[in-house]
Amino acid sequence: MDFSDLRAVYINCTLTASPGLSHTQLLLDRSSAIMQHHGVEVACIRAVDHVIAPGVYPDMTAHGWERDDWPAIAAQVLDADILVLGTPIWLGDKSSVCSRVIERLYALSGETNDAGQYIYYGRAGGCLVTGNEDGIKHCAMNILYSLQHLGYTIPPQADAGWIGEAGPGPSYGDDGAGFDNDFTNRNTAFMTHNLMHVARMLKDLGGFPAYGNQRAAWDVGQGFDHPNPEHR
Amino acid sequence: MDFSDLRAVYINCTLTASPGLSHTQLLLDRSSAIMQHHGVEVACIRAVDHVIAPGVYPDMTAHGWERDDWPAIAAQVLDADILVLGTPIWLGDKSSVCSRVIERLYALSGETNDAGQYIYYGRAGGCLVTGNEDGIKHCAMNILYSLQHLGYTIPPQADAGWIGEAGPGPSYGDDGAGFDNDFTNRNTAFMTHNLMHVARMLKDLGGFPAYGNQRAAWDVGQGFDHPNPEHR
Amino acid sequence: MDFSDLRAVYINCTLTASPGLSHTQLLLDRSSAIMQHHGVEVACIRAVDHVIAPGVYPDMTAHGWERDDWPAIAAQVLDADILVLGTPIWLGDKSSVCSRVIERLYALSGETNDAGQYIYYGRAGGCLVTGNEDGIKHCAMNILYSLQHLGYTIPPQADAGWIGEAGPGPSYGDDGAGFDNDFTNRNTAFMTHNLMHVARMLKDLGGFPAYGNQRAAWDVGQGFDHPNPEHR
């Protein structure tokens, strides 16, 4: 399999600005190294280093905010075949930076591609989560849900993460914590390959097949075989 | 596109035994009608009509329970290319019957296919949710998470549902409630087609591509390009 | 403080029938031992040992099911000042047995006490969660939400639990796993005392204060100081 024409964007949603240490980045690095090994072009964005304005419009400078770095990030996301959101866990939930990124991704959900599908169709999405004690699955179910809702295809086992035993303790990578966790390593390897496989499939098909899922066509009365034509 | 060689299983996780009215079934019927229109062979199982024992083993009669109808249901699920779980909402969450079905699906998660992948790989999964007031996304994020964790590929917009305004009110189909909801109808059409598209892709490829995701190979030391070979 | 006139019910929602080992029970035992030390009368019910019919009515034998042990359990719950739900974690979520118990608790949500409040008012609720790797908070937020929705008062830090590091591993109590986890022990102690404190307060007041929360009064037009009387 040749993945060398694929592009991937990793968005690290840590609360810690550069050059501070992000434990989540350590896990992203392992996943992105596998992609790079296969020739995938990888970009990694640390969201907190940018000013991402609150709101649900594509560019918030048109809605009263002085600065908004989101449009440039969105361009990178739309230029890529794969999106991975990485988040730390706080109080059992994804970070506020991750929530912000999802809100802004959502701001483009009204746009459509040439086939009339939502703009994110034809791409693969996944997530990586680190914390010191609890919440990988809680964060992942929320993030993956949002990505598929936006139009991403979610491969099998599209999340990976590391947490320690219940209670305070080291974060991922502190004195090597988690680096030799076989479960985390296996899941990271599987999710990374599965994202590349799905992106490969979709790229080879020229995007997600365009029938039965085009917002534009639906809005002008195409019923897509719905059993109650009058209700569609 | 020809979908006529595909098989789909819908599991309705209503709390109401047959022949009682299941509002969730009314939504499943709309989705399955679209599949049948395309020649997909559809089976629909009302889980509550069966005795599905509690536990996390493939057959609970081997673990002290007198009766367990799950193995026969599991055989149908494994024989199908598509799985759709349908659930009503109670107190904002999926039904206990849906939880039970997920637990028992999980009971097979240790098994692998001929390629050494988890047994559910190569299939498409989605869900349908109905309630009278709140919780479609909460239920869907949990169900879709479980399905991808098991090995299902999740297409874009793989959930659909109907709820009414906050507060008590009609359930889906009561005096036609929700039947003309354009959002519900559109989402139902899109998720149904997207499940067929992903199942088609995977079937044409002879399953989910087998590299980087085989449990069996990992367990004997294959590192799948993990950047830290000693840690894999 | 004297807690010796209080009663508590612990419902263990393990999937394992007696006399099988329930790891969750080991944690319940630690909490209940503290209550018993203070003279609280404690009953512990292992739900899976009973036939609890699916549905959302108080007694499902009135709705087509042959047997339903729930009414007897409900009587114990309503006789107690404190309710603790204990659950194992499967695929990151509470057990199907726990979902079933919550559905059936909900079945009484239409009933009111002598003050016209929902029947569960005047009681304290909490939860205990065990698993081998992830999900305490996800389960707890769902269970505690349901309990407060039903009318229970939730004390500070009303949940406790134990999980190990990410990946397969021992369950609570396997070779003593978790027994010396200071975080789990502290949370268990705090939640147990806080439940007793809240139950004490409410009992001393003769129940939750009855103004502004009586369904019966609202339904006949009492507005409880709502700023828009015509809309109440």
Add this chain to the structure above:
Amino acid sequence: MDFSDLRAVYINCTLTASPGLSHTQLLLDRSSAIMQHHGVEVACIRAVDHVIAPGVYPDMTAHGWERDDWPAIAAQVLDADILVLGTPIWLGDKSSVCSRVIERLYALSGETNDAGQYIYYGRAGGCLVTGNEDGIKHCAMNILYSLQHLGYTIPPQADAGWIGEAGPGPSYGDDGAGFDNDFTNRNTAFMTHNLMHVARMLKDLGGFPAYGNQRAAWDVGQGFDHPNPEHR
């Protein structure tokens, strides 16, 4: 009952800066009007109008951020007996502003009061949620979980909200949408009164009873009747 010595803080977590219309504010106003009717001193903070730095420390200007308005907000929160978080729903979840507020509340979780309890003990917490179609309970279970984890006591039925039927539609208050929803109005009245009742109880007791829940005492070896003294 006299509530006139109580103070409440409402934090509106809308994404819309002043003077833009916040639909969530319309619901907060109804709740706060009830409190004011009873003489409670109410402050309402629109979080997005402030610069709340990302991070999990009490004051992020000590950690590299130029500006952080959080310490002043935290002072108001700690000065109040009641905290209500209000949030809009985006993609089924609470807003990023609400996540940020919770992270910063959490930043004080290591501090203790004079009794050695976590600093938020002795207060009542609740939430209000608005959206156009789905997610009140999902947001509420997360917010209420966080509040109880921090030390707040959660009264019965401590959340209220409004959403419309599945699909796009009016937000709360658009052309009066939701204003005459009896369920929303009743829940708003009940949650508001129940917050005042719990705050009253706790204030009359001089705080949450201090036994079995003091972090400081636990850390120096107090076992609080834990059944395994060596493990506590």
